[in-house]
């Protein structure tokens with residue numbers, strides 16, 4: 545099948561590579577010229593395990609190509625995906641300007657009927673608005689084309705995007721009217737070999753499904769963080785509580801790790817956007833509000849521990865920071881807890897020596913000009929001449945540390961862990977003071 549995808553970010557690019565890998569012919573369009581030129585050389589503009597190999601293989605096989613020419617993209621295929629960003633607007637609602645820019649482009653260039661599949665996370669009613677918009681533009685131009693618009697929200701996770709696309713747990717298809725699902729079965733057949741993955745519903749339910757899924761996951765994180773804060777005050781250990789509740793099959797172990805809050809490009813913006821949608825529908829979403837405010841507070845948690853330890857005086861201190869991305873296996877720092885901490889430390893006159901396995905380039909893009917940030921090449925180098933160590937992302941290779949070296953390097957022999965990756969007693973035995981989340985400090 546021939547497919548065009550607008551947007552070559554985490555969603556569009558991964559989807560393109562996976563669709564090409566199973567044999568479809570894919571044209572990707574992006575307005576970012578630098579990105580398209582990188583992609584045409586087989587270079588992935590973002591870090592995602594396995595993605596670059598898929599890109600190179602499918603470029604070489606001629607099943608994948610990249611262009612900035614929107615007209616070429618629209619002409620290439622009947623099936624057109626929209627996978628552009630829907631960032632938060634000033635009031636927290638989803639900024640739909642990119643989605644509707646693509647909609648305009650499709651209306652402008654289409655000479656035959658298209659199936660427009662919206663993968664961007666978009667407020668309830670968007671598929672219907674896109675359909676109405678396409679029809680209105682065509683009507684103004686006295687043209688008539690039978691445009692079909694479908695909502696097909698994406699559930700991939702940054703860090704395992706290729707795997708999630710190749711082995712989706714479900715594929716939500718939101719179609720209004722008489723559902724003709726043949727095309728989608730054909731499109732997604734290679735990803736549904738074990739069992740039927742398609743769940744077909746109306747477009748408004750599909751759109752709400754995406755927001756509901758992210759809100760549920762964010763709720764679990766804020767819930768365990770609330771319990772962690774309580775555990776600290778009650779002398780309990782949140783890691784024990786996590787194991788205790790996770791063993792209940794109705795609860796399970798996923799998304800109940802206490803930490804310094806959720807970040808990334810999806811949870812924060814989607815929870816905010818759903819609150820706006822609710823308000824517009826005349827409903828006060830109390831639970832969503834609480835999820836967001838608990839997370840906001842949690843992002844300041846590590847800083848509060850640091851400030852308390854130093855009796856409020858951080859001026860001139862140097863902090864080694866391990867982990868900048870909002871979670872492991874990605875270079876994405878959007879809404880990352882690291883940004884809250886770094887900015888809070890700088891505001892108090894502290895300096896930072898930071899290392900992240902993948903997000904160094906992104907950190908340099910965001911903060912490269914600062915004199916109070918030193919981006920270094922390894923986690924060991926970050927420790928040089930630092931007063932304390934702070935851990936903000938649970939990258940696998942941070943889990944084993946040379947505590948002898950940590951003790952030797954750190955002037956103040958103290959570790960602040962925002963992800964609970966170490967055992968408190970172990971660090972105490974190693975002669976280090978240790979603050980984590982939802983557990984009593986040691987040392």
Ligand code: NAD
Pocket residue numbers: 550551552553554555556573574575576579627628629630642645646663664665666698699700701702809810
């Ligand atoms: P992104 O910001 O990484 O990429 C968006 C891309 O769209 C950029 O390369 C941008 O240049 C391009 N673009 C903007 N306007 C364009 C236009 N008019 N024509 C062509 N290209 C254009 O975004 P993303 O993370 O891939 O997210 C895309 C959508 O998918 C969002 O709605 C997001 O909420 C949703 N989503 C993201 C994830 C995730 O983990 N990142 C997961 C599920 C759903």
